[in-house]
Amino acid sequence: MQLVQNKCLNANDPVVVVDDSVIDLTITKRVYARSELKNPLLTFTSGGAFLKHMEAVQNGVEPVPALVLMDINMPELNGFETIRELRSVSDFSKIPVIVMLTNSDSDQDLERSLEVGANGFQTKDFDIARYTEFFNSLAAE
Structure with missing residues (x-):
């Protein structure tokens, strides 16, 4: 299986x-379990924990994520800071897809994310059918 956004992804690459x-x-x-995506799902409760995991990725111990969904509003290290730090590492400058996942629909948050x-x-959508469709839209055609 491949993700639509980057067809060279390995089906074993995790969604984070x-x-x-x-x-x-x-x-x-x-919702992910109900979706068509079959990639492993990894979850982290902080930007710091995610960045620590990415050190293992950089060292070749863990695979590069196929997709990262990042909450914006988190304590200590928010989503913007986490992505900025991740992108500062040359090995991670081209991670296939990073989507900011938030409750905000602010144009300012969109611009800052980019x-x-x-x-x-992507705004968080906890209507189960729409959220499942979001994940399904990422699955291979």
């Missing part, structure tokens, strides 16, 4: 979700 809300992550896991290196912006 970074969100400090345990409730949001629980919903995401359930400025720090996100490839897209």
